[in-house]
Amino acid sequence: MTERSSTNTDGNGHARNRIARPLVAAGAAVGIATLGAWTPAGAPSHGAAASMVSQVVLKATPKSPAAAAQHVTMANFAYSPATLTVGEGTTVSWTNNDATPHTVTSSGSGPLNSGTLNKGGSYNYTFNTPGTYAYYCTIHPFMHGTVVVMK
Incomplete structure (x- = not known):
């Protein structure tokens, strides 16, 4: 075989x-x-x-940004981030990390008015209405920022 x-x-x-x-x-x-x-x-x-x-x-389905706290820092004579997109109902907090004072003030007529913030000072604002909110520092007018609020 x-x-x-x-x-x-x-x-x-x-x-x-x-x-x-x-x-x-x-x-x-x-x-x-x-x-x-x-x-x-x-x-x-x-x-x-x-x-x-x-x-x-x-x-x-894409979701709009969550209504959670967001943070902007002031350092080196600039807002960071310069533009922030958030959902309505979001609280944004600005903190001054520079040795010099700064403000968060609406450009034109608007709701933002922090007054003078010294080093370590913070300002909070809750955005309840969709839109674009431009702001600047009244002490250093070259500093600009924007918050875009989505529905």
């Missing part, structure tokens, strides 16, 4: 197929479920697939 040796070049292919087939099937199921969940605008949608699609859309 002659012993015959054959090399199974597909030996690892079977293992790959056992892993790949369920993954392809799962991907196809999600795609089909997504297509099945589509309804014309204004028409009601039903089922778990529609709920799944809604959850994905909600998670993908």
Whole structure:
């Protein structure tokens, strides 16, 4: 009897197929479920697939900046950051880290009016209305900053 040796070049292919087939099937199921969940605008949608699609859309929606405290420093005769974008309801705190005094004063008519802040002094303001708030230092008018408040 002659012993015959054959090399199974597909030996690892079977293992790959056992892993790949369920993954392809799962991907196809999600795609089909997504297509099945589509309804014309204004028409009601039903089922778990529609709920799944809604959850994905909600998670993908960008959020405006959170209404948490934000901080601006005054150092080297500059506000840092010079422009700050926040959500409405956010409190912004300015702290003077320079040895010389500074102010936080609205350009034109506006709500910001810190008075003189010596080294280590702070000023807080809560922005409740969306808009762009430009400000400067009345002692050093070349110092400018902006707070952009998003809804």
